[in-house]
Amino acid sequence: MSASDPVVDVAPPGFFARLGLALRVLMDAMLARRLLLPDAVEPKALLEPKVVEKIVEVEKIVEKPVEKIVEVEKIVEKPVEKIVEKTIEKVVEKIVEKQRPPEEGALHLLSILQRDGRFVDFLQEDITSFKDADVGAAARLVHQGCKKVLATYFVLEPVRTEEEGARLTLEPGFDKAAISVAGDVKGEPPWKGTLAHGGWRAKEIKLPERPAFVDARIVAPAEVEVR
Amino acid sequence: MATATFAIGIDLGTTNTALGAVRLDDDKATPKVFDLPQVTAAHETMTRPLLPSFLYQPASSELPDGALALPWDKARAFAVGAFARDRAAAVPGRVIASAKSWLSHAGVDRRAPILPFGASADDDVPKLSPVDVQARILAHLREAWDAAHPEAPLAAQQVVLTVPASFDAVARSLTEEAAQKAGLPQLVLLEEPQAALYAWIATHGDGSPTPWRKQVKPGDQILVVDIGGGTTDFSLIAVADDGAGNLSLERRAVGDHILLGGDNMDLALAYGVRQRLADDGREIDDWQLRALTHSCRAAKEAMLEDPTLQESTVVIPGRGSKLIGGSIKSTLTRAQLEQVVVEGFFPVVDKDARPAQNKRAGLQTLGLPYAHDAGITRHLAAFLKGQAPTAILYNGGVTRSALLRERIKTIVASWCATPPVELQGADLDLAVAAGAAAYARVRGANKGLRIKGGTARAYYVGIEKSELAVPGIAPRTDAVCIAPKGMEEGAEAVIPTELGLVVGEPATFRFFSSTTREGDVAGAAFDVARAGDAVVEVAPIETTLPGEPGLLVPVTLRSRVTEIGTLELFAQETASGRQHKLEFQIRGDDG
Numbered sequence: 052m053s054a055s056d057p058v059v060d061v062a063p064p065g066f067f068a069r070l071g072l073a074l075r076v077l078m079d080a081m082l083a084r085r086l087l088l089p090d091a092v093e094p095k096a097l098l099e100p101k102v103v104e105k106i107v108e109v110e111k112i113v114e115k116p117v118e119k120i121v122e123v124e125k126i127v128e129k130p131v132e133k134i135v136e137k138t139i140e141k142v143v144e145k146i147v148e149k150q151r152p153p154e155e156g157a158l159h160l161l162s163i164l165q166r167d168g169r170f171v172d173f174l175q176e177d178i179t180s181f182k183d184a185d186v187g188a189a190a191r192l193v194h195q196g197c198k199k200v201l202a203t204y205f206v207l208e209p210v211r212t213e214e215e216g217a218r219l220t221l222e223p224g225f226d227k228a229a230i231s232v233a234g235d236v237k238g239e240p241p242w243k244g245t246l247a248h249g250g251w252r253a254k255e256i257k258l259p260e261r262p263a264f265v266d267a268r269i270v271a272p273a274e275v276e277v278r
Numbered sequence: 279m280a281t282a283t284f285a286i287g288i289d290l291g292t293t294n295t296a297l298g299a300v301r302l303d304d305d306k307a308t309p310k311v312f313d314l315p316q317v318t319a320a321h322e323t324m325t326r327p328l329l330p331s332f333l334y335q336p337a338s339s340e341l342p343d344g345a346l347a348l349p350w351d352k353a354r355a356f357a358v359g360a361f362a363r364d365r366a367a368a369v370p371g372r373v374i375a376s377a378k379s380w381l382s383h384a385g386v387d388r389r390a391p392i393l394p395f396g397a398s399a400d401d402d403v404p405k406l407s408p409v410d411v412q413a414r415i416l417a418h419l420r421e422a423w424d425a426a427h428p429e430a431p432l433a434a435q436q437v438v439l440t441v442p443a444s445f446d447a448v449a450r451s452l453t454e455e456a457a458q459k460a461g462l463p464q465l466v467l468l469e470e471p472q473a474a475l476y477a478w479i480a481t482h483g484d485g486s487p488t489p490w491r492k493q494v495k496p497g498d499q500i501l502v503v504d505i506g507g508g509t510t511d512f513s514l515i516a517v518a519d520d521g522a523g524n525l526s527l528e529r530r531a532v533g534d535h536i537l538l539g540g541d542n543m544d545l546a547l548a549y550g551v552r553q554r555l556a557d558d559g560r561e562i563d564d565w566q567l568r569a570l571t572h573s574c575r576a577a578k579e580a581m582l583e584d585p586t587l588q589e590s591t592v593v594i595p596g597r598g599s600k601l602i603g604g605s606i607k608s609t610l611t612r613a614q615l616e617q618v619v620v621e622g623f624f625p626v627v628d629k630d631a632r633p634a635q636n637k638r639a640g641l642q643t644l645g646l647p648y649a650h651d652a653g654i655t656r657h658l659a660a661f662l663k664g665q666a667p668t669a670i671l672y673n674g675g676v677t678r679s680a681l682l683r684e685r686i687k688t689i690v691a692s693w694c695a696t697p698p699v700e701l702q703g704a705d706l707d708l709a710v711a712a713g714a715a716a717y718a719r720v721r722g723a724n725k726g727l728r729i730k731g732g733t734a735r736a737y738y739v740g741i742e743k744s745e746l747a748v749p750g751i752a753p754r755t756d757a758v759c760i761a762p763k764g765m766e767e768g769a770e771a772v773i774p775t776e777l778g779l780v781v782g783e784p785a786t787f788r789f790f791s792s793t794t795r796e797g798d799v800a801g802a803a804f805d806v807a808r809a810g811d812a813v814v815e816v817a818p819i820e821t822t823l824p825g826e827p828g829l830l831v832p833v834t835l836r837s838r839v840t841e842i843g844t845l846e847l848f849a850q851e852t853a854s855g856r857q858h859k860l861e862f863q864i865r866g867d868d869g
Contacts, residue, residue: 166319172601181602188593189602195576203324261321262344274597276565 158267159258163204165271168196204257210250217246284427284435285309285722287473287714288419290412290453292378293507293541294328297419298711300719302436308480309715311708314422316359320345326360328707329418333374333411334362335404340369350425358418367568372403376508377411379646382442382449382535384817388864389452395645409456416460433461436722438714443469443513443734444535446791447761447845448817448862454844467843468717470710471502471513472529472729474673476720477704477713479727491525493701494669499530501667501698503658503686505676510536510654512661515729529731532793533661538649540575540676543619546652547574550618551592551608560606566594577610578619582679588612624655624685629693631659655689663794666694671701678706736763736798737845738813739773739835740788740806757790757806757813759798761837761845771800772836776852782827785849786820786863787835800837819860821849835860 063069076083164170173193178186201207210229213219221230223240229252234244261267287298287309300309313325320341334357336346346357357365366373374393386392391405406414416439423432439462441453450467457465482490494500498517504510512533520526548571552562562570570592577590589611596604633651651657670687677683683700691697703709720726738757760773779785790806792798792813806813823831833849836857840846847860 163319169595169601172599176600176602178602185602185605185607188591188607189595189605191591192573192593192595193601257324259318259322259324262347264344265321265342 155261155267156258158270159261160204162267162270163200164197167200168193168198170197171270205253206255206257207251208254210252211246212249213246215246215249218243219246220244282435282722283430285715285718286423286432286435286437287468287711287716287718288416288437288439289470289473289708289710289714290378290415290439290441291331291506291710292376292509293331294707295331295415295419296328296708296711297423298708298713298715299435300715302719302722309712309719311711312423312426314359314419315349315425316418316422317346317348317357317361318359319361319364321347322361323348324360329359329415330363331358331375331378331415332362332366333358333377333406333414334365334369335372335374336365336369337372337402340372348421350421356414358415367565371401374406374411376646377408377415379508379535379537380408381412381452382445383646384448384815384864385647409452409459412453412456413459416457416462420461433463436718437462437465438468438473438718438721439465440468440470440473440710440714442509442511442535443471443529443532444511444793446735446814446816447733447737448864451844451862452864454842465842466718466721468714469513469529469532469731469734471504471511471532471671471673472515472731473710473713473717474502474504474671474703475500475515475527475713475729476716477709478671478701480713480716481702481704488702493699494525496525498668499665500527500669500671500701501662501690502671502673503677504673505654506539506674507541507676508537508539510538510657510674512658514662514665514667515731525727527727527729529729529734531661531665532734533657534793536649536654536657537646538623538652538654538657539674542652543623543676544571544575544578546618546622547571547578547610547615550614551610555606555608562594562606565597566606570594574610578615579679581610581612581615582619582681585681620682620685623652624682624689625653626689626692627653627655627659629659629662629664631656633657633660655686658686658690659693662690662693664693666696667698668696669699669701671703673703673706673709675706730766732764732766732769733761733839733845734763735791735793736795737761737816737837738790738792738798739819740790741775741777741803755788755806756803757809759800759802760835760847761839762799763792763796765837765839767839767841767843770836770838772834772850773801774834775801776832776834777849778830779821779823779833779849781823781825781829781831784820784822786818787860789816789819789862790814791816816862818863819847820863821858821860823849823851823858833858 161171165172170193173189211219221232221240221242221244225240229250232242232244233247236242283302284299285302289296289298295314297312297314298309299312300307311327313327314329315323315325316329318324318326321344334346336355336357344352346354346361348354362373363375366375371394377393380386380393380395381388388408391407391410393406393408393411394403420432437457439453439457441450445453453467454465479490482488482493484491494517496517496519500515500517502511502513502515504512513529514531516528516530518526518528548567551570551574552567555562573592573594577592580590581587589609592608592610594606594608595601598604631653633649633653633656635650649657667690670690672683677686687698687700704712717728720728737760739760740755741758743754743756758773758775761771765771788806790813792809794812795809823833825831832852834852836848836850838846838848848857849860850857
């Protein structure tokens, strides 16, 4: 909360105006965005608690597919925090926890692969001068550890269960995101072809949640042997 | 107190703990293992079927805040489970392992805060007693269960807790004490080999394609071989006819608690590789030895699983970020594996072989009494003493290897007229928990098959014979049987001889047990000095009679086996009939 908070400078409009605004904010996400400019914040103060609660519910439903709405939610937060700190504190906390930036999942996974499989150490090392046998021995270790990571935190299955090399037919309307085509691709499906790679699908993701205050950028802490 | 809805089996193992549960009202259901939430890394909690029996107490500045938080306790400052086990390698001075093995170690005060063992008094690591550590592990189970079943708290369920068959009355009593401390006031103790057998029976139920009643017949003897990470236990269970044409099971014999297991094998292999590296001029430090032990375990398992594999690479990765550049490579050949693991731990011996005796040196080293002889088959021969089992049931992680199971079976077969059959058991890590839950249900409903057996040992009180005093010669001490072997729960026994106890000061008796002596009834007496290895001294028992100091009160000594499965001892005044409990004095040699 900065000292030069522009909120203080605005005179509040009447009750019904605010009610109307609140209802419009519910219905119109773009209006919500515009309304969240600092000089329009204070008038909504008294109605914020109810408004915010409802916005939280929307967030839960629409979190993944439409990222823009999520961003709007983020901006909604700030006035709530500033104006009605006490009444909405709990609600705000929940929102903040779900707002972790998407790269955190990637950093968490990298951290686990390093911890259990020395994955980052292996890839960061310059292997050009080593013999195949040495690289191979280390690769076995990394394989063992990282394989356990995949087994623990994911359930992976092939996209296509046919044997690689088998003939199959892609019908019209096949899932283009799940199947990538190469070779003699002309006209419209049905297309006959051979399965070159079965693909991988994550059936389940079991990455545990980490509290928001954990610094995800520490992929692996430095180790100090205390003697 | 709510009524119980679940039958619960808890396998409080030396290396891993598991909890099995089954609904009491569902006869058809098989016990399922309850996945236990535990801290697996800083700020990370996952559920796993096994909870490693390790307790980690970090220094206050060691980990970031909230690193050991659990869903039901965000401020927790210690950890039980996978993270504790992983940190044991990095900070060995702050992690307590194998607390269970200390419960049966008579040479220390098991209620005193002595763990982590070897930590000096001014270390900042909080010290705990072995009983406390077991209580913490059980408390973690209770909290995890209660969080998932708020309407059916663990304290109100039918709980069965397993103990090694080799645990004597003191160790069992201390286990019960730990459970009370953990908030589990009502429970029953069950021997682990019996639990494994209950699991086998549940897997081969009457409706299954291979019902157990068709696999054994009266007169059969089932040998249960349980080889875990750190311990080996044997039991012999006989199959009989109960007189009405139904099969009944009776536990006939238990072995000693042998501190020998898979971890010893991995360490033996690692030492061998370390020696070969040292011969080449490469020394390795403690961290590298631990990494080497892990690598040897992986190589051992790979070669035991695939008989065609002739060698396996063993790598000690570089400690720093130079994974390959800093690494040391070696190989483990099949010949080395055979020599160290197969020949070293499972030598071909005949049925008269006996393990090398633990030398009773004047100065005993402190610490756990690890087995001096690593030959598990020699310990097995000593246990069987010529008896011929008809079937073998395996339990414990080491027996996962088909090669080792076959090896043990072949050696035992060489001691018998007819080779024993291997019973197909359930999951080797989870059988004890599932079997204990099956037993809890059977017991709770008071129907179904129960393995008979009563106490695994006979117990004796040491009474000095009053003889003419001869200078320089200690008076003879008789071991008088106070609890015959095989006493069932609820049974009582009494030593008919009257003794005089002095009032107002502690009266202490030496206390002995035997797993091998047969046929001693209550009151049977013999010279302790002549009994040899058959009789083992347990902690002394003592009581203080209240009243006018100096008076001599006539008492008789009696014993009772409780519902829980522990042994209670009393001195009963002949005149008034009042009973005074004899407590186990486990304070150690200075008490």
